[in-house]
Amino acid sequence: MPIERVLAMASAQVEAESKFEHHIHVCVASGCLSSGSDRVLQALRDEVKGRGLENKVLVKGVGCLGLCAAAPLIAVFPEGTYYQAVKPEDAPEIIDSLGKAPIERLHCPTDRPFFQKQNKIVLENSGYIDPLRIEEYVARGGYQALIEVLTEMSPNAVIEQITLSGLRGRGGGGYPTGLKWTTVAKSPGTLKYIICNADEGDPGAFMDRSVLESDPHRVLEGMAIAAYAVGATRGYVYCRAEYPVAIDRLDKAIKQAKKTGLLGPNVLSTPFSFDVEVRLGAGAFVCGEETALIASIEGKQGRPRHRPPYPAESGLFGYPTLINNVETFANIAPIIRNGGAWFAEIGTRGSHGTKVFALAGKVQYTGLIEVPMGTTLHEIVYEMGGGIPDNRPCKAIQTGGPSGGCIPARFIDLPVDYESLREKGSMMGSGGMIVMDDTSDMVDVARFFMEFCVGESCGKCVPCRVGTAQMNDLLTKIIDGKATKHDIVHLEELCELLRDTSLCGLGQSAPNPVVSTLTHFRQEYLDRLVETDEEAAS
């Protein structure tokens, strides 16, 4: 029986791991890999082998340990000691110190708020399991939720739990996931698709990459549960080609899951069948928009189309399609395991659960954090992020990438949830968070995002195609000190035009960085204006 086989796999893995006295986890997610963590991993393995300690010390590559700024990171268990900026030459010293006092020189204290204030649901396995081994995922309770769903729950009961949890889409829009699943489940037809959106194009965002690199099976499990709930039989993960490590691990995870009978025909010997394929995006930001993404999988140009019909009704190849973000799917298994009510307890009234953020910019500790919804900006920036370097004042916090806005530092006590961010003219987006100090030039920031939109506009609709280019030119004119007050009026008119008339979210939200900086930092614009002829004459 495949179910027993999976459970046996889990206990065998737990037993195998318990035989080692020491466990050394080396982060092999992209951030640390780029600092040479693969060489550190090799050096540690060689050292262990050289000393004949293979049966006492387990050295393995794991997913993201979080504090990417201190890469390469390793963690030593059972002590739970973290070492930062580790070099291959440090291997002997690290092996020497096992079971003794930590090495001061490399020590990365984990009693800081950066680690302590996190609440890991999506990232619960990150840094603990080897993403390339299904055994380790299963040993930490992986695929238990799928087994439970397939053997004990009706599709409706699954959707009920997701609805009860209050989970909202983590791809940016914040659409209630339970409601989306219901619409797809209710759409008539026997052929339905599941799509996992792993296009993650926001500049500076790497939450989804990290989840896929650290714990790919979690996403597959979420997709399989969704497929069962809505009656789908085929799934795609649409991942940008710039994520080779994530794609490789995902591919391997799919193969392992198929071999174990967790994907493919008659999953775990039940009537439920579900197959998953990876499709690569060619690096267009707009292909993260759901209708463009679907066109791209169909082999057409990645351009958004008018909705309705929504994908839930007519999606991939015209069939009902459920499309969710990586992080949304990563939340599914824990919700099923612990119940929707458990999830609904975490966070704020309108935003439940946690959110993963890529904390970047002018803070001491940058990296990946997962915090409960409703955590304040102050907690994130000053406690977890360790404040601004050189004790400079914080000026603004940018969230939501090119679709979001800059929240001025006077709102530092703002709780981070969907509604609060929107109220202040920004948005949750997919989880990028850039902290700016007083040296940041807000007009420049607005132009940075506008330039991004000019390059990424698909060009289908006129306001976005030409409007973003004109706004970018206007911002440049302001920065160059050649603009007058008329240009500001024109800029604001364009903001309104794009918001009101663009075809898709890219154009509709492209003005947000400009609008938010014009609202909160207007003086910076005004200071750069020159007089009009009439003003000069009077």
Next chain:
Amino acid sequence: MSPKVRIKTLKIDGRDIGAREDETILQVARENGIQIPTLCHLDGLEPIGACRLCMVEVRGSSRLLPACVTRVEEGMEVTTKSPRLIRHRRMILELLFAERNHVCSVCVVNGKCELQSLAVALGMTQVRTPYRFPRFELDASHPRFVNDHNRCVLCARCVRVCDEIEGAHTWDIMGRGVNGRVITDLNEPWGESNSCTGCGKCVHVCPTGALSEKGTLREDAGKQRDFLPYLTLMREVRR
């Protein structure tokens, strides 16, 4: 036509109107003599909602909706003209005029151009947006037709008519955003295209002087579009 189609009633600009449920706001408005400006739309081609000139207000929706791709709904209250809509439409036209090199006085379709007529109809008297003056080559390699990117508004009518009606799919759009442009085959000169049948449908659906017939000017360059609804009608009858 399926006999099961339901009838909906709605209000457009305060008038009570009946419509089939599979009709768009634009279709129903035009049937009733209510004008909504359009550019990318052409009867007989699949609507794509790209130019955004046909945006209308619908009561209860904070967002504007494109009339050419929005289906009618029971009890809908549509406004096709308002200060906000007029402002936006003019601005979209300004953006189009500023995007490429629309020099009407030396254009083959001067006086017969849809972009020009829209500007007149919508009272766009000046372009406040700075002109972008991009540089584009002209493709005159085809024996009978010319493609002048300077006049193109990227409405994709040529792409659609060639694909949907002629079935050749010679045209496509290459590149993103303001760098997009129409191409024939795999970006080869039009004259060397293997797939082009030389039917000329693209020329006749082109709203501006971007695609034109060689040796024609002004009055002669007028475009004939009657063939399209006719062809579509024939196909529907056959079905």
